[in-house]
Amino acid sequence: MATEHLGDRTARLRRLADLTQEGLAERSGVSVDVIRKLEQRRKHSSRLPTLHSLAKGLGVELTALLGDPPAVPSSGEADPPQLVAVRRAIMPPLFAPPAEPTGVERLSLPLLRAELAEGWTLYHAAEFGRLMDVLPGIIADARLLSAVGSTDQRAAGQAALGKALQLGGHLAIRLGKTDLALAALERAYAAAGNSSDPLLAPMVSNSVAWAYQRQARLDDARNLAVHAADGVEREHAGTSEGVRVWGGLLMSAATSYARSDDYDTANLMMRTAERAADRLAKLPPPVDGRLVSVFSRSSVRIERVRLAVQHERPGEALTLAKGIRLSADTPPSWRTWLLLDVARAYTDVGDAEGAVKALEALRRVAPAWMRHHTLAVAIVSDLWAGSARPVGLRKLAQFLGVTE
Numbered sequence: 187m188a189t190e191h192l193g194d195r196t197a198r199l200r201r202l203a204d205l206t207q208e209g210l211a212e213r214s215g216v217s218v219d220v221i222r223k224l225e226q227r228r229k230h231s232s233r234l235p236t237l238h239s240l241a242k243g244l245g246v247e248l249t250a251l252l253g254d255p256p257a258v259p260s261s262g263e264a265d266p267p268q269l270v271a272v273r274r275a276i277m278p279p280l281f282a283p284p285a286e287p288t289g290v291e292r293l294s295l296p297l298l299r300a301e302l303a304e305g306w307t308l309y310h311a312a313e314f315g316r317l318m319d320v321l322p323g324i325i326a327d328a329r330l331l332s333a334v335g336s337t338d339q340r341a342a343g344q345a346a347l348g349k350a351l352q353l354g355g356h357l358a359i360r361l362g363k364t365d366l367a368l369a370a371l372e373r374a375y376a377a378a379g380n381s382s383d384p385l386l387a388p389m390v391s392n393s394v395a396w397a398y399q400r401q402a403r404l405d406d407a408r409n410l411a412v413h414a415a416d417g418v419e420r421e422h423a424g425t426s427e428g429v430r431v432w433g434g435l436l437m438s439a440a441t442s443y444a445r446s447d448d449y450d451t452a453n454l455m456m457r458t459a460e461r462a463a464d465r466l467a468k469l470p471p472p473v474d475g476r477l478v479s480v481f482s483r484s485s486v487r488i489e490r491v492r493l494a495v496q497h498e499r500p501g502e503a504l505t506l507a508k509g510i511r512l513s514a515d516t517p518p519s520w521r522t523w524l525l526l527d528v529a530r531a532y533t534d535v536g537d538a539e540g541a542v543k544a545l546e547a548l549r550r551v552a553p554a555w556m557r558h559h560t561l562a563v564a565i566v567s568d569l570w571a572g573s574a575r576p577v578g579l580r581k582l583a584q585f586l587g588v589t590e
Contacts, residue, residue, distance in 0.1 A: 192560055193224040195251060199244045200225075214243025235534075237564060238498060246402055247445050248496055248561075268318040269361065275322035276354045276370045295339075298327050298346050303476040305353050309360075310480075310517030312555055317357060325350045332377065341382040348377035348386045349477060355393050359400060367397045385422060385431050388414040389479055392431070395438045399445065408442035411435045426469040427478050433459045434479035437489055444493045452493060460486045475515055482513045488524045495527045500534035503527065522552040529565050538569050539576040546578050549585065557586060 211218040241251045308317040328350040331343030351374035358367035378386035391414035398407035415435035422428025436459045444452035463483040487510045494503035525548040532540035556562045583589040
């Protein structure tokens, strides 16, 4: 898999921000020489404080600068056939005659919901290639069920269609295609309005807020999440599904506050969300939690660790991480991010041994994810450049190509 070079990404984000290299240097406090070497590919990584400063100067979150691990091969050329198929499923061709319903007798709502649950499982496991293979069929099946049967059956089909399109939006965000994501999520929101699921619209709103965050539209993201959360709290606070959706929206709003440099408000909201998660133990669980927002005490704590690291509070992040007990439904992708953030925090406090242990655990659970993640390379590069080289660091450096 080809990965965009850190220097190329820095240059692209700098141009989007309408900054010269000198302008970025002034905003970030990073020397023009470092920026120039990065963009000319004469420098392949930077220390974490430098990356934080560059991200702040560019007005983006750190993950926008570093990038997510690639989900499909990217050569800078046309989209691969898998992604084209997903696009076509989300946005069917204009003026095409409607397809004749076929296979209706083989379709059922329970079967479709099972397909949807498995699709979300693939997504949370970062199995994006496999998800792209099956998602067009899931969307087509949901679109068909949303158009046939009684009024109640069509409403249930619309709920499934909304959830399938929401999944398409999440996948598009992970692929860096935020415009496609918003197209999918707009259609998901419309389906939610015709559906039998009163919590689907706020769940889709949470997804839209995430897409806005990726576009640096932090005010839009925060306002949307807060508005949706208020509605859920008024009407659905007594069910586990309602608590999970409300908590997910609260976490989203908190993240927007944190990325707008209001860490205190974000931390207060996260603490409120963590207390709300304790209520889940006293409520009947959802019929299928895979189709409801990810929210638990451990997911809140994982996000608190991430925000503390991003705000250069590594000691606080490590304290929060020590208290985490991962619930059984914590998605694999959240576990990998936690290990990476813990490694970052150990690096920032100068504990190379602790960082190596976290990175070794990350390599065991997600080697492919780690190999293609720029931040993992940056952390190991930092450690390799230091004076202390704990046992295990050389193998990690060789695995990531930091040294031969």
